[in-house]
Amino acid sequence: MTDPEYLDAGGVVPDVTDETATPAPIRIDVWSDIACPWCYIGKRNLENGLAAAAQDEDAPRVEITYHSFELSPDTPVDFDGSSADFLAQHKGVTREQAQQMNERVAQIAKDQAGLHYRFDLQQHTNTVKAHELVHFAKQHGKQLEMKERLLSAYFVEGRHVGRIDELVELAGSVGLDEAAARDALENDEFLPAVRQDQAQARAYGINGVPFFVIDGQYGVSGAQPAEAFTQVARQVWAEHRAAAL
Template sequence: MTDPIKIDVWSDIACPWCYIGKRNLENGLAAAAGDEDAPQVEVTFHSYELSPDTPVDFDGDEVDFLAGHKGMPRANVEQMLERVTGVAKDAGLEYRFDLLKHTNTVKAHELLHFAKEQDAQHAMAERLMSAYFVEGRHVGRIDDLVELAAEAGLDAGAAREALESSRHLDDVRADQAQASQYGIQGVPFFVIDGKYGVSGAQPPEAFTQITRQLWAERLTPADEALTPAE
């Protein structure tokens, strides 16, 4: 059997471009899935904290956070959020920055690693990002994360144990160390087949094209790929 194309995604669930990038990746792969020889793709999410110094309970809204954290004028922050909201809408996402509860995301990343053990990482990533950007749910406290884990189909008790014990913190740190080795300085960042790095929330067509190209190369025997000598 032909090995699947591996796409490793470094992201933070509190990164607005990461949710857009996730949706664009999914839409791009869905477009290729209808091909006669559809690419087989395996997607894995990895941890990246944009603001690890953020408190679990931040006193203020998203404008307050960005204005203070990045030193940007509030008017500029509001314009930036309006632009991101528009891009998200084009991807089928309804961002609600007015509801968003900014928080530390390390426990959410631990939960994603727990979900990966249960073969439910994709469902958990979707639940966390939707809860954060669309529903205004808190994704930094253990009690809230356990509720979201249950909503994603995971065992609440097992999720709580994993979070309270910090059992997956080393996995989060390993992802971050790998990101540093790759030289990743911003997310989303996609590593495709361990060879190609793609930065930013690329359009769906970009993911469709690269997966089709790589899959075609996999299906072409090496001897057929060579040009006969004259």
């Protein structure tokens, strides 16, 4: 693991040199897509890496926020074909090659992150409404739960995360008000927030996900191993400690 890349994109760095000398939490902003298999792996590796750092005597405090990124915004809500068909079309490979790619990713997901992908059940779809739902959940203090629920629904359970009816049911499963969720999705209430996330990604120069931005300064690209996230958390927390002295 190399040192995190420095982001020169006008990120705002929290002021941790207040009079209390108490370090501010590390802020981790994550750009990802519901339909990105590496994003779920990266999410779980991040969580496992932070859990290891949490065992330290001087454990880092961390705040995580998820942001929207659409890998294939032109995907229809109801894609006619299998996961392998979708991958073959978008990668310009044969269906057999696409199947092999899925099998490889599924094995990595299992070995690295303990995730059991079911590409045979997967229903490819447009993810913009799922991203809107994540923003709705954030407003109600349930963003992390909603993000996890959507990824599990898509990659493990074969649920359709592009239809409003299905998304409303998933919202209810994490304790969100289903009527309010339906109203927000049907009226595109959080579509501007999705577009703002995408604009910020462009400002940072992010063109692939998952991408992790630490304190608006450092960028970590890809589904890094859990140990890499442990290292980054400890390094940045030491910087917070030093700045608070």
